[in-house]
Amino acid sequence: MIDKILIIEDEKPNADRLKRLIKAIRPRAVVLSVLDSITDSIAWFAGNETPDVVMMDVRLSDGLSFEIFDRIEITCPIIFTTAYDEYAVRAFKYNSLDYLLKPVEQEELEAAFGKLERLSLVEQKKSIEGLLNFLQPKEYRSRFLLPYRDGYKTVLVSDVAYFYSEMKITRARLYNGMEEIVPQTMEELESQLNPRQFFRANRQFIIHVDAIEQIHNYFNGKLKVIIRKNENVEVIVSRDKANALKSWMDF
Numbered sequence: 001m002i003d004k005i006l007i008i009e010d011e012k013p014n015a016d017r018l019k020r021l022i023k024a025i026r027p028r029a030v031v032l033s034v035l036d037s038i039t040d041s042i043a044w045f046a047g048n049e050t051p052d053v054v055m056m057d058v059r060l061s062d063g064l065s066f067e068i069f070d071r072i073e074i075t076c077p078i079i080f081t082t083a084y085d086e087y088a089v090r091a092f093k094y095n096s097l098d099y100l101l102k103p104v105e106q107e108e109l110e111a112a113f114g115k116l117e118r119l120s121l122v123e124q125k126k127s128i129e130g131l132l133n134f135l136q137p138k139e140y141r142s143r144f145l146l147p148y149r150d151g152y153k154t155v156l157v158s159d160v161a162y163f164y165s166e167m168k169i170t171r172a173r174l175y176n177g178m179e180e181i182v183p184q185t186m187e188e189l190e191s192q193l194n195p196r197q198f199f200r201a202n203r204q205f206i207i208h209v210d211a212i213e214q215i216h217n218y219f220n221g222k223l224k225v226i227i228r229k230n231e232n233v234e235v236i237v238s239r240d241k242a243n244a245l246k247s248w249m250d251f
Contacts, residue, residue: 002113003029006044006051008068009081010036010061014102018055018081018109025110037062042071050076053116058082077116079109083247102243141192144172144182155180161211162227162235163189165204175211175229199248201225205235209249 005022009015015034022029032051035041037060056065056078068074083102100108144155160172165186172180184192190200200206207225214226221239223246237245 002026002052002117004032004049004051005029005053005055006032007034007055008036008041008060008065009034009055009057010059011057014057014081017103021104021106021109024106025113036060038065038067038071041065041068045072045074050074052076053113054078056080079112079116083243140194141189144180146180146182155182157193160208161229162205162207162233163198164206177229195248199245201235201237201241201245207235212249215245215249 003026005026007015007018009018019031019034022031032048033044035044039062041060053076054074056068058065058080059082065080080099081102081104082099100112140157142157144157145152146155155172155174159174159176161175162173163182163186164171164173170182170184170186170189172182174180182189186200186203186206189198189206193206196209198206198208207227211228212225213228216224216226218224218236221242223237223242225235225237225245227233227235
């Protein structure tokens with residue numbers, strides 16, 4: 001049963017939203033505290049009993065919240081929240097750890113609470129271990145080996161402005177204006193490319209951060225991304241992904 005909840009979140013509007021949602025779905029639950037930094041969180045755990053669950057933002061005022069696990073042992077279940085990096089969301093869910101995209105919706109939080117209440121202590125520990133293993137430095141694709149004439153040639157990922165899919169064919173558009181067909185699907189590329197450099201803007205485009213010339217507000221909460229090099233390319237980002245794109249560009 002979830003009765004005592006700790007919130008670790010450095011943005012007050014998001015913390016207030018979580019408190020409202022918790023009150024709506026768990027009226028008897030108590031929010032023990034709202035912390036906004038790694039330092040305060042470590043100090044809190046040193047002087048207080050373990051809560052039933054922690055709502056933890058990924059990015060805090062003094063760094064990434066994952067650093068907390070390097071300093072102290074947390075044995076209670078954790079629900080991570082973030083405003084970006086949807087590939088990581090899928091990865092963490094695969095590791096059986098709840099990871100919610102902001103703004104958190106009531107139905108999602110209720111489902112997460114229900115899931116964590118069903119997990120045994122052993123399963124909770126395995127979930128946290130799976131998270132930490134996932135956070136280990138990962139090797140991302142740096143080049144492609146592509147057929148060329150009667151042999152092969154290499155194309156560096158750093159030379160790619162964006163990838164796009166057309167008629168089920170994936171193409172890499174290079175900064176020099178050339179294009180290359182790559183054998184990977186967009187889904188495969190999304191998992192192989194460094195998420196700090198590339199963003200899956202929609203089903204058709206994966207764009208490099210340095211290829212973005214401008215971002216404009218578009219109708220119905222969407223965004224329009226203008227690609228550099230005076231190309232007549234406009235990438236539309238849905239309202240659901242708009243906040244994720246802005247957070248990605250702001251880091």
